Amino acid sequence: MTDDPLGLHGDTLHEECGVFGILGHPEAATLTALGLHALQHRGQEAAGIVSFDGRQFHSERHLGLVGDHFTDPGVVKRLPGHMAMGHVRYSTTGETILRNVQPLFAELEVGGIAIGHNGNFTNGLTLRRELIAGGAICQSTSDTEVVLHLIARSRKKGSDERFVDALGQVEGAFAMVAMTRTKLIGARDPNGIRPLVLGDLDGKPIFASETCALDIIGAKFVRDVKNGEVIVAEIQADGRITITSSMPFGQKPERLCLFEYVYFARPDSVVGGRSVYAARKNMGINLAKEHPVEADVVVPVPDGGTPAAIGYAQQSGIPFELGIIRNHYVGRTFIEPTQSIRAFGVKLKHSANRAEIDGKRVVLIDDSIVRGTTSIKIVQMIREAGAREVHIRVASPMIFHPDYYGIDTPDHDSLLANQHADVVAMARYIGADSLQFLSIDGLYQAVGGEARNNAAPQFTDHYFTGDYPTTLTDLTGRGKSDPKTISLMREAS
Ligand code: AMP
Numbered sequence: 001m002t003d004d005p006l007g008l009h010g011d012t013l014h015e016e017c018g019v020f021g022i023l024g025h026p027e028a029a030t031l032t033a034l035g036l037h038a039l040q041h042r043g044q045e046a047a048g049i050v051s052f053d054g055r056q057f058h059s060e061r062h063l064g065l066v067g068d069h070f071t072d073p074g075v076v077k078r079l080p081g082h083m084a085m086g087h088v089r090y091s092t093t094g095e096t097i098l099r100n101v102q103p104l105f106a107e108l109e110v111g112g113i114a115i116g117h118n119g120n121f122t123n124g125l126t127l128r129r130e131l132i133a134g135g136a137i138c139q140s141t142s143d144t145e146v147v148l149h150l151i152a153r154s155r156k157k158g159s160d161e162r163f164v165d166a167l168g169q170v171e172g173a174f175a176m177v178a179m180t181r182t183k184l185i186g187a188r189d190p191n192g193i194r195p196l197v198l199g200d201l202d203g204k205p206i207f208a209s210e211t212c213a214l215d216i217i218g219a220k221f222v223r224d225v226k227n228g229e230v231i232v233a234e235i236q237a238d239g240r241i242t243i244t245s246s247m248p249f250g251q252k253p254e255r256l257c258l259f260e261y262v263y264f265a266r267p268d269s270v271v272g273g274r275s276v277y278a279a280r281k282n283m284g285i286n287l288a289k290e291h292p293v294e295a296d297v298v299v300p301v302p303d304g305g306t307p308a309a310i311g312y313a314q315q316s317g318i319p320f321e322l323g324i325i326r327n328h329y330v331g332r333t334f335i336e337p338t339q340s341i342r343a344f345g346v347k348l349k350h351s352a353n354r355a356e357i358d359g360k361r362v363v364l365i366d367d368s369i370v371r372g373t374t375s376i377k378i379v380q381m382i383r384e385a386g387a388r389e390v391h392i393r394v395a396s397p398m399i400f401h402p403d404y405y406g407i408d409t410p411d412h413d414s415l416l417a418n419q420h421a422d423v424v425a426m427a428r429y430i431g432a433d434s435l436q437f438l439s440i441d442g443l444y445q446a447v448g449g450e451a452r453n454n455a456a457p458q459f460t461d462h463y464f465t466g467d468y469p470t471t472l473t474d475l476t477g478r479g480k481s482d483p484k485t486i487s488l489m490r491e492a493s
Helices: 028-038 073-077 124-133 145-153 159-167 258-264 276-290 306-316 345-349 373-384 423-430 440-448 483-491
Strands: 015-023 046-052 057-063 083-091 104-108 111-118 175-179 183-188 197-201 204-208 220-224 230-235 241-246 297-300 324-326 350-352 361-366 389-394 434-437
Touching (some): 028 083, 046 111, 057 111, 111 145, 124 145, 183 204, 373 423, 423 434
Antiparallel strands (some): 046 083, 111 175, 175 183, 324 350
């Protein structure tokens, strides 16, 4: 229990997430567990699956990795039925508590409904305050729960109409999957900030955050759910599955989050019709064109920097080597409990491959710099391994602005780019001989083939430019310029 019913004092959570759902398959829960396993990079702290067997809903929600729980046949057996949906989440602040783990489920006037959300609302706190003031009883500190309340209060007839009515009242980013007794619904916010795809396994529809979740179960990619689109897959009384699509939120040009390409999505996924791997490699190619450097070896900061480093090496002709080796078996909890262990953090995750570094001029490639903590530790490690020079090239622009849509970028003052006057000062702080970032146009070209259209940007890039694609009611409404609200907005979800 919390004595903070609004979730305003520290145990609210900021989330990065993945969603998956399948309708009409006898092994729905097993396939969902596999899909979530492929989406594990989108959230490592908790996972949940809800299934429906024609009579009742079943729910299993656990802290930890998908494989920690959902490989247990006993757990999957407790999730019978021909439809299932699941969620993985990574909360970056506050306690991780089971009641925040999605899918969230509620029994409403229209029947049971489960929802799983990837993204963050920018009026979540405002709505939550209004709902609680009106008598709503919140079970979680997750702003996803406001959607359940809005569905419950909607005066529309059917569950899908109510779902649309509820989503029409939220602002921000959502790639959301909902499940009722007969329907699996996928929806994306009007800007399409977070991705969601429609897949097909032997005629059974699937929604998933990324195509890599379709690949793992041998499902076909059908298409992206469009920005602002709601797709309802329904199982009819005779077993037939129908699929209907609507655009209830009005049409806008899509503005997918560029950070999906920079860091977040898995490189083997195709997001918005573009290979994430190819985009990252192009970022490295453009980075080498924009910011060449004389060096002996190109070394990626694994895993995020690897595709860009391959591109940088190809373009520059400097040999690519794995100068840093990543240990893939580091659990988050292992690193976190005490300060003394945390200090070893970077060595648990990364270690220098001295044979490839000693005596060399190294170009380190990372996908992004946020606070600069990783860079400081890696540079020190590379120097200790004998590097003669360490140059950092970053495959995305400088981050100046916090994100409110589901990516873990911290508040304004914690961002490295806001703490120093220029790249020279940043390089000095990190301990690098030089530091350069990919330009915004270099990034746009790498992802979409064209420079940024400043009149109508093709993507959302607010962390680089400050150009937020939605209103920010929690910031500009009641909580105007209140720094506490700013951080709560980021933490809530
Ligand atoms: P920092 O150490 O704060 O500068 O963070 C940058 C490092 O974290 C880079 O190596 C990125 O690969 C990684 N990174 C970037 N964005 C995120 C994110 N949203 N969540 C977790 N890690 C990230």
